[in-house]
Amino acid sequence: MSDTRMNDSMLFRFIDSNTIESEKIIAPRYSYWRSVFRVFFRKRINIVLIAIFVLIFLAAFIVPAIAPYEPYENITNALTYNLSPVKAQEYFGGFSLKWVLGTGGMGNSIFYGIMASARTSLILAVICATINMSIGILLGAVWGYSKRFDQVMLVIYNIIANVPYILMISVLVYIIGSGFWPFVFALTVTGWLSIAYFFRTQVLIIRDREYSLASRCLGTPIPRMISRNILPFLTSVTVTLLATELPSYISMEVFLSYIGVGLSADVPSLGRMIQEAQSAFIVYPWEFWPPVIIASAITIILYVVGQNLADASDPRTHM
Amino acid sequence: MLRRIAFSFFSLLVVVAVVMLLVYSLINRNVIFQMDDTWNKKSSNDRLIYEYTQYSRYGYLEYTDYTSYLKNKYEPLYGSDYTKNADFKADKDAVQDENTYTENASVQAFISEYTAKGYEIKYLAPDRSKSGKVKSGGNGYLIAIHERNVLQRLFAYMGNFFRIETTNDVTDPALTERYVRVEHDPYSGLFAVVGSGTTHKYLLYFDGRFPFIHQNWISINLGTSYTRYRGQEITTVINRPTGDQIKTRTQYPAQLGTDEYIESAIDFHSLTYNYNPRTKTEMKQFPDQYTSYTYNFSGLSMLENSFVIGLIATLIAYLFGLPLGILMARHKDGFVDKLGNLYIIFIMSVPALAYIFLFATIGTTLFNLPYKFANAEVKILAYVLPTISLSLPHVGSLMKWMRRYMIDQMNSDYVKFARAEGLSEGEIFSKHISRNAMIYLVHGIPANVLACLVGAIITESVYSVPGVGNLLTRAISGHDNGIIVACTVFYTTLSIIAIILGDLLLAKYDPRISLSDSKGGGR
Numbered sequence: 001m002s003d004t005r006m007n008d009s010m011l012f013r014f015i016d017s018n019t020i021e022s023e024k025i026i027a028p029r030y031s032y033w034r035s036v037f038r039v040f041f042r043k044r045i046n047i048v049l050i051a052i053f054v055l056i057f058l059a060a061f062i063v064p065a066i067a068p069y070e071p072y073e074n075i076t077n078a079l080t081y082n083l084s085p086v087k088a089q090e091y092f093g094g095f096s097l098k099w100v101l102g103t104g105g106m107g108n109s110i111f112y113g114i115m116a117s118a119r120t121s122l123i124l125a126v127i128c129a130t131i132n133m134s135i136g137i138l139l140g141a142v143w144g145y146s147k148r149f150d151q152v153m154l155v156i157y158n159i160i161a162n163v164p165y166i167l168m169i170s171v172l173v174y175i176i177g178s179g180f181w182p183f184v185f186a187l188t189v190t191g192w193l194s195i196a197y198f199f200r201t202q203v204l205i206i207r208d209r210e211y212s213l214a215s216r217c218l219g220t221p222i223p224r225m226i227s228r229n230i231l232p233f234l235t236s237v238t239v240t241l242l243a244t245e246l247p248s249y250i251s252m253e254v255f256l257s258y259i260g261v262g263l264s265a266d267v268p269s270l271g272r273m274i275q276e277a278q279s280a281f282i283v284y285p286w287e288f289w290p291p292v293i294i295a296s297a298i299t300i301i302l303y304v305v306g307q308n309l310a311d312a313s314d315p316r317t318h319m
Numbered sequence: 320m321l322r323r324i325a326f327s328f329f330s331l332l333v334v335v336a337v338v339m340l341l342v343y344s345l346i347n348r349n350v351i352f353q354m355d356d357t358w359n360k361k362s363s364n365d366r367l368i369y370e371y372t373q374y375s376r377y378g379y380l381e382y383t384d385y386t387s388y389l390k391n392k393y394e395p396l397y398g399s400d401y402t403k404n405a406d407f408k409a410d411k412d413a414v415q416d417e418n419t420y421t422e423n424a425s426v427q428a429f430i431s432e433y434t435a436k437g438y439e440i441k442y443l444a445p446d447r448s449k450s451g452k453v454k455s456g457g458n459g460y461l462i463a464i465h466e467r468n469v470l471q472r473l474f475a476y477m478g479n480f481f482r483i484e485t486t487n488d489v490t491d492p493a494l495t496e497r498y499v500r501v502e503h504d505p506y507s508g509l510f511a512v513v514g515s516g517t518t519h520k521y522l523l524y525f526d527g528r529f530p531f532i533h534q535n536w537i538s539i540n541l542g543t544s545y546t547r548y549r550g551q552e553i554t555t556v557i558n559r560p561t562g563d564q565i566k567t568r569t570q571y572p573a574q575l576g577t578d579e580y581i582e583s584a585i586d587f588h589s590l591t592y593n594y595n596p597r598t599k600t601e602m603k604q605f606p607d608q609y610t611s612y613t614y615n616f617s618g619l620s621m622l623e624n625s626f627v628i629g630l631i632a633t634l635i636a637y638l639f640g641l642p643l644g645i646l647m648a649r650h651k652d653g654f655v656d657k658l659g660n661l662y663i664i665f666i667m668s669v670p671a672l673a674y675i676f677l678f679a680t681i682g683t684t685l686f687n688l689p690y691k692f693a694n695a696e697v698k699i700l701a702y703v704l705p706t707i708s709l710s711l712p713h714v715g716s717l718m719k720w721m722r723r724y725m726i727d728q729m730n731s732d733y734v735k736f737a738r739a740e741g742l743s744e745g746e747i748f749s750k751h752i753s754r755n756a757m758i759y760l761v762h763g764i765p766a767n768v769l770a771c772l773v774g775a776i777i778t779e780s781v782y783s784v785p786g787v788g789n790l791l792t793r794a795i796s797g798h799d800n801g802i803i804v805a806c807t808v809f810y811t812t813l814s815i816i817a818i819i820l821g822d823l824l825l826a827k828y829d830p831r832i833s834l835s836d837s838k839g840g841g842r
Binding site for chain 1: 338346671683781795
């Protein structure tokens with residue numbers, strides 16, 4: 001061979017592995033949840049609404065914790081009944097937050113009342129939504145995946161879906177009593193079923209997509225298929241559902257307590273406050289509108305924020 | 320399709336069975352006496368006996384007592400004056416002595432007869448004060464009871480659900496003629512189907528009251544109210560007209576053709592058989608034993624009130640909701656769309672209670688409309704606010720879905736093709752997209768119409784409308800198990816029928832959908 005032959009040291013050269021270049025990643029950094037919140041907070045209205053909600057939320061938990069609501073504290077003193085905000089301030093001597101919204105039909109503080117009731121509603125909504133959503137999603141995923149389970153569940157669903165929801169809850173509350181926990185039971189004992197059915201349909205749609213088929217061919221076990229292939233795809237749908245479920249429990253509580261089949265009298269409730277004040281809603285508007293407004297404010301904020309979060313959690317909006 | 324219907328009614332049966340099981344086994348049965356004045360007035364043994372008779376009336380148990388046993392024994396022997404008979408008196412008084420009552424032959428016969436039938440014999444010893452005198456209401460009783468289980472009740476309830484009148488309904492041996500025939504009806508001037516031996520005289524007839532043709536042949540029996548409308552049949556309660564009696568110039572059946580006229584509100588089409596022999600005046604007025612009647616009223620019944628309000632509200636909702644939804648979709652992201660969305664968000668998120676009161680406030684202060692139903696001077700105005708309050712949320716939900724489906728359809732190939740063909744936007748929207756978008760909404764129409772029969776709970780309670788919407792809630796607060804079971808049956812049946820009708824309508828509207836039981840169809 002000739003001397004033109006090149007050796008390795010002529011063809012290759014060593015480079016330093018610690019150069020700054022190697023640290024650079026060509027693809028842009030993408031984090032799903034960070035993008036969700038970036039899109040979400042791009043809308044200024046969301047920040048405003050969340051701020052109001054945090055305010056209500058904190059007030060609903062702090063006010064009853066510091067000063068418990070005592071509806072019967074002035075029951076013996078008829079002079080304190082149905083006082084307007086201004087008169088209540090005068091009667092109880094000077095300004096106090098307690099009487100800022102006047103008094104109710106039993107000399108009770110309206111402000112403390114709506115705060116304690118708002119706390120009940122918020123706790124109720126969160127508990128019911130957690131129970132119904134988790135049972136609904138998990139069972140719905142299995143329901144959509146297993147054909148044998150599907151047959152059994154469809155029969156159960158078709159039977160229960162025929163019964164009007166209001167009827168079911170009213171009868172359940174009538175039978176098991178009307179405390180806080182019986183009420184939670186009534187709202188959750190069949191409440192998960194429609195959520196599970198909704199997820200079953202969604203899972204059915206995704207189950208037979210190509211990437212799922214490929215996964216199945218590779219022998220991925222079903223729990224892993226559900227948790228990795230299907231549920232992440234349903235994030236946006238889940239948030240949308242949560243955005244309608246959370247306020248719906250508050251509306252449901254207000255409605256049922258109003259018609260007298262909801263929470264028992266010892267649990268402060270927005271629905272019952274409205275019911276008690278409704279006969280005099282023209283004469284004593286300060287007793288009637290605060291619980292209505294607070295219930296509406298909570299549900300509107302939860303609904304709008306939830307819908308916007310659902311929009312933001314759809315990856316197609318992240319561009 | 321047949322399988323579907325069969326399954327639906329199977330599920331109805333399951334639901335009713337479950338509710339009956341829960342209501343009749345978990346709810347303490349004595350809650351029905353909470354607001355009962357008769358019960359409050361009675362004391363001691365009389366109260367217990369009253370409880371048993373009420374339980375037997377409402378189907379909890381079968382009950383019989385020694386006195387009625389004696390009546391059956393002595394009445395055939397001594398006629399209607401049997402109570403004056405010495406043997407009867409001796410047998411009857413035997414139970415008033417707790418030490419010797421078992422020695423009486425009739426008592427022994429009663430006990431052995433009902434023990435053999437599986438009854439439980441209960442002896443309520445006379446309730447005596449310290450001096451030995453019987454307290455008021457403390458007479459001794461001998462009774463036999465037999466508890467019925469829920470399954471028996473369920474079958475009894477289902478068996479009595481439809482009642483069909485036959486010529487053997489009247490058990491009076493005095494009735495000789497039994498027939499059903501078409502006759503000239505002097506009250507309407509047309510013809511009517513008239514029965515003898517049936518409970519009602521007029522089985523099918525016409526009159527001036529909506530829906531103009533009426534029948535008494537088949538009636539539905541939803542059961543009896545326990546506490547709210549003590550002992551009355553629920554179908555009667557919800558169908559009973561309210562308001563004032565309407566007096567007209569009319570004639571008694573036996574005086575037709577004479578010049579004896581009366582000013583009366585009697586509805587002669589409602590004649591039913593009366594077992595009591597006619598009095599002298601009744602002899603002159605009626606040609607036969609059909610002498611019981613009801614009156615004509617000016618107002619609507621509870622069911623009609625709810626249905627009228629609901630139906631008009633549904634019509635308004637479809638008349639406004641669909642076009643508004645189409646309009647929003649056409650001007651997507653425009654001003655109309657934004658305004659509409661604001662309304663939709665408001666309706667969807669705010670509790671129903673809040674916006675109904677808002678509408679009530681606006682209606683009463685700005686438009687001076689009557690607030691409470693009963694206070695309205697012009698009756699028709701009383702219907703305005705409830706109807707509007709009921710339709711506005713409905714409009715919102717229809718707008719929302721119509722807009723959603725329209726937008727989904729707008730990017731379809733057939734729309735692009737229609738555009739390429741040169742059709743105008745208006746034509747594409749009204750003739751192509753909206754008709755396809757309607758497919759999704761057609762299914763809900765029967766449900767919306769039938770839901771009117773259930774009434775609107777909040778709307779009716781806010782405006783105090785005498786409707787059926789509060790039947791269930793009032794039954795729950797009054798512990799009225801009868802109405803609760805009836806409501807379950809009524810509501811569930813309606814919802815099942817609504818779903819089936821929705822499927823049929825959908826198949827009619829969209830020829831691609833088939834409801835046959837063959838493969839691929841059915842569900």
